[in-house]
Amino acid sequence: xxxxxYSVRHILxxxxxxxxxxxVFLPSATILIASMTASRYFTFPITAFxxxxxxxxxxxxxxxxxxxxxLSIAAVVTVIAVVxxxxxxxxxxxxxxRGRKLYQKFxxxxxFFPQSxxxxxxxxxxxxxxxxxxxxxAVLAHLVWIAxxxxxxxxxxxxxxxxxxxxxxTDLGASRWQTFREVTLPVLMPGIFSGxxxxxxxxxxxxxxxxxxxxxxxxxxxxxxxxxxxxxxPGVPVLGTISTAAAAIVLFGGYVAMLLLxxxxxxxx
Amino acid sequence: MTxxxxxxxxxxxxxxxxxxxxxxxxxxxxxxxxxxxxxVGPSGSGKTTLIRMLAGMEKPTSxxxxxxxxxxxxxxxxxxxxCMVFQSLALFPHRTVGQNIEFxxxxxxxxxxxxxxxxxxxxxxxxxxxxxxxxxxxxxSGGERQRVALxxxxxxxxxxxxxxxxxxxxxxxxxxTLEKELKDIHRExxxxxxxxxxxxxxxxxxxxxxxxxxxxxxxxVGSPNEIYSTPRSRFVSxxxxxxxxxxxxxxxxxxxxxxxxxxxxxxxxxSVEAKxxxxxxxxxxxxxxxxxxxxxxxxxxxxxxxxxLGSRIxxxxxxxxxxxxxxxxxxxxxxxxxxxxxLIGWDPENAILVADE
Ligand SMILES: Nc1ncnc2c1ncn2[C@@H]1O[C@H](COP(=O)(O)OP(=O)(O)OP(=O)(O)O)[C@@H](O)[C@H]1O
Ligand SMILES: [Mg+2]
Numbered sequence: 001x002x003x004x005x006y007s008v009r010h011i012l013x014x015x016x017x018x019x020x021x022x023x024v025f026l027p028s029a030t031i032l033i034a035s036m037t038a039s040r041y042f043t044f045p046i047t048a049f050x051x052x053x054x055x056x057x058x059x060x061x062x063x064x065x066x067x068x069x070x071l072s073i074a075a076v077v078t079v080i081a082v083v084x085x086x087x088x089x090x091x092x093x094x095x096x097x098r099g100r101k102l103y104q105k106f107x108x109x110x111x112f113f114p115q116s117x118x119x120x121x122x123x124x125x126x127x128x129x130x131x132x133x134x135x136x137x138a139v140l141a142h143l144v145w146i147a148x149x150x151x152x153x154x155x156x157x158x159x160x161x162x163x164x165x166x167x168x169x170t171d172l173g174a175s176r177w178q179t180f181r182e183v184t185l186p187v188l189m190p191g192i193f194s195g196x197x198x199x200x201x202x203x204x205x206x207x208x209x210x211x212x213x214x215x216x217x218x219x220x221x222x223x224x225x226x227x228x229x230x231x232x233x234p235g236v237p238v239l240g241t242i243s244t245a246a247a248a249i250v251l252f253g254g255y256v257a258m259l260l261l262x263x264x265x266x267x268x269x
Numbered sequence: 270m271t272x273x274x275x276x277x278x279x280x281x282x283x284x285x286x287x288x289x290x291x292x293x294x295x296x297x298x299x300x301x302x303x304x305x306x307x308x309v310g311p312s313g314s315g316k317t318t319l320i321r322m323l324a325g326m327e328k329p330t331s332x333x334x335x336x337x338x339x340x341x342x343x344x345x346x347x348x349x350x351x352c353m354v355f356q357s358l359a360l361f362p363h364r365t366v367g368q369n370i371e372f373x374x375x376x377x378x379x380x381x382x383x384x385x386x387x388x389x390x391x392x393x394x395x396x397x398x399x400x401x402x403x404x405x406x407x408x409x410s411g412g413e414r415q416r417v418a419l420x421x422x423x424x425x426x427x428x429x430x431x432x433x434x435x436x437x438x439x440x441x442x443x444x445x446t447l448e449k450e451l452k453d454i455h456r457e458x459x460x461x462x463x464x465x466x467x468x469x470x471x472x473x474x475x476x477x478x479x480x481x482x483x484x485x486x487x488x489x490v491g492s493p494n495e496i497y498s499t500p501r502s503r504f505v506s507x508x509x510x511x512x513x514x515x516x517x518x519x520x521x522x523x524x525x526x527x528x529x530x531x532x533x534x535x536x537x538x539x540s541v542e543a544k545x546x547x548x549x550x551x552x553x554x555x556x557x558x559x560x561x562x563x564x565x566x567x568x569x570x571x572x573x574x575x576x577x578l579g580s581r582i583x584x585x586x587x588x589x590x591x592x593x594x595x596x597x598x599x600x601x602x603x604x605x606x607x608x609x610x611x612l613i614g615w616d617p618e619n620a621i622l623v624a625d626e
Contacts, residue, residue: 167326168359170347172373172425182372186363 035237053234070219074203081199085150093158119212133215141213150195157191274301283332292318294485307472310482352427358418367402373425391420429461515548552596554619564614
């Protein structure tokens with residue numbers, strides 16, 4: 001009786017989770033399938049398979065420049081967001097100071113701003129300040145949204161940081177800088193790492209902020225949208241697949257690197 | 270008081286306030302070189318705050334701390350020749366056992382080979398297996414981590430070692446072992462140890478002298494024996510374990526009277542003072558009597574309950590509203606049964622009069 005209950009429950013759990021995963025992953029898989037068509041038009045299901053569009057896309061100079069722009073933005077955003085986020089997280093979770101409560105609330109607010117409105121607002125600012133729109137203004141725009149996210153991700157790790165570690169290091173003769181380099185930074189490394197993954201991936205895939213702020217420079221998500229609206233070719237799903245795959249590779253690579261990092265730490269005896 | 274060596278650490282009217290709360294209040298103390306000094310006191314009495322000031326992690330609001338007669342109030346922790354073992358141990362989780370122990374030496378740019386040699390010596394001295402050198406410290410057991418923390422502090426080669434309840438999270442048996450080891454290390458190194466604990470037993474086992482703290486004040490300092498046998502206040506006597514405390518008033522020479530028990534007791538003639546007082550009798554000095562003549566003070570009561578405490582047995586005896594604790598060795602004969610009427614008594618020299626505070 002209870003045995004069969006048990007197996008029924010397991011079957012239900014299995015069906016449920018499979019359905020949710022399908023719901024989440026199937027659309028992305030469709031892009032992959034759509035990219036493998038031989039035809040010129042967007043049809044589904046596919047009648048004839050072919051990889052022409054893959055080679056065309058990969059060899060296109062335009063696509064390379066797009067990827068390069070997206071990559072540059074994501075890389076610069078990651079570096080700056082990690083620095084801002086790290087010290088922001090220390091202020092958020094490590095130190096007690098007047099105004100901390102207020103800061104904790106306000107720094108998280110931008111995460112919930114509608115991004116298209118934020119993009120528009122930034123566009124107005126850049127115009128007012130006389131900035132020429134380019135990938136550099138997009139970096140600034142991404143940072144407005146991504147730095148708070150990274151701060152939050154890192155703050156979670158900082159909360160579990162035992163402040164007596166720093167005291168112990170100081171007590172053992174370490175200067176402020178030595179304490180930071182030898183203890184604070186390495187202990188918080190996993191948080192810095194996941195923070196930088198977040199920064200990179202959120203910037204890489206961002207469309208609404210880039211739409212308003214890149215000017216003449218073009219990023220992958222923006223290009224995908226433009227092509228979809230006017231001038232569809234199966235190059236669009238190819239590029240979409242490449243973009244998603246790149247994110248997946250970064251994520252998986254990050255995961256592996258993290259595993260290695262913690263394994264090295266726990267160097268078995 | 271025991272003859273003290275040259276003072277290494279002196280506290281003069283040291284006070285630390287957090288807002289309006291005086292966490293440490295006007296503490297005066299002198300700790301001798303090579304001494305094992307223990308601070309005991311209930312939670313919130315200011316022990317941690319006091320030791321953090323001594324280690325340089327907190328600055329006194331007023332008063333002076335002197336190390337070798339030099340004022341060190343403003344010397345930061347990393348410039349003091351002292352080292353602390355934290356309650357949380359604060360081992361560096363991203364480092365191996367060896368790297369933890371060598372930390373202070375690395376900070377001083379000591380040659381790696383020399384560092385490793387020193388770390389391995391300390392590991393041997395503290396009974397850590399040699400192959401733990403490259404083991405991650407988070408994989409060590411509680412007792413092992415304890416030893417690593419001590420080794421890390423010893424590698425610093427401090428003049429004074431501070432301990433903030435390092436054994437409080439450890440089970441009884443292991444704690445006993447580590448207490449002994451700590452005392453051995455104290456002997457071997459000859460360094461000054463300042464130790465905080467909640468546990469009277471721990472304090473009694475290890476210390477040369479004990480200081481009792483209460484609400485930020487250091488209320489009594491003395492050898493374990495002095496603290497145990499001549500407490501100055503009701504608080505200290507009660508802190509030192511199970512005692513029988515009877516509020517009394519002076520009643521002429523060599524005698525006090527208890528209002529609530531309606532009885533007078535003989536006390537050593539020189540001990541009576543006018544202040545509000547308590548008569549303290551330890552359970553092991555109370556004994557069962559056959560006739561009142563067997564002791565100079567006696568009370569009649571009902572045997573209420575009994576507890577086996579290993580080699581001793583403790584009894585609760587009710588006298589009116591009051592419960593007395595009586596202890597005897599297991600092998601001493603006693604035929605009393607629960608609810609029997611019994612006679613208990615003690616002699617004046619086995620009781621102490623203390624201030625009622
Ligand atoms: N940084 C601080 N800010 C405000 N109050 C503090 C601070 N540190 C300690 N206190 C207060 O000072 C008093 C003494 O604290 P302390 O930690 O020294 O006690 P303790 O004797 O070590 O207690 P325990 O045995 O529980 O560790 C407590 O009332 C505590 O709340
Ligand atoms: Mg404490």
